[in-house]
Amino acid sequence: MVSRALIFYYRDGCHLCEDMWHQLREMQEQRPFEVQLQNIDSDPELKLLYGSLIPVLAVGKQVICNYYLDPIAVEKHLDGLALNA
Template sequence: MADLTLYGRSYCHLCEDMKIALEPLRRDFSFVLHEVDVDGDAATEARFGERVPVLTTGTPAGAGDELCHYFLDVPRVRAWLAAQAISQYGSP
């Protein structure tokens, strides 16, 4: 199963929009969505500042690649999830 991490803030409407926009992808792909409130840790807040939401690959503990920020890049996220499914199962 693929891991994605959404960095955001509880009061951020763009963060909520990105989370909602990810849900339709669950019809085609299995993934775990980890949510991190950037205001919960000084280092994370310094890393992202006002640049949220940010969606990355991997878990919060891993150093994942950024897939998109501010708005969900559906084609890019879909392509990444498909690649993960192929590498894990041989087909999406």
């Protein structure tokens, strides 16, 4: 079964992260989907992988978008999951 969960990689005090998070929450009001929060500063490996790219929205190891929310890419991902459900 394919996970519907998106992973939102962020760090505290990141204004781009706050902006993307608010936009994701607005999208969830229109179309429910799961988002797992992951603070990159809690894991040295994540900090190394995503430290200069945050915020990052991903599914597994596949990056959907970073720096700014790409609502079209998110919708395409969610549409793909709906087709496979």
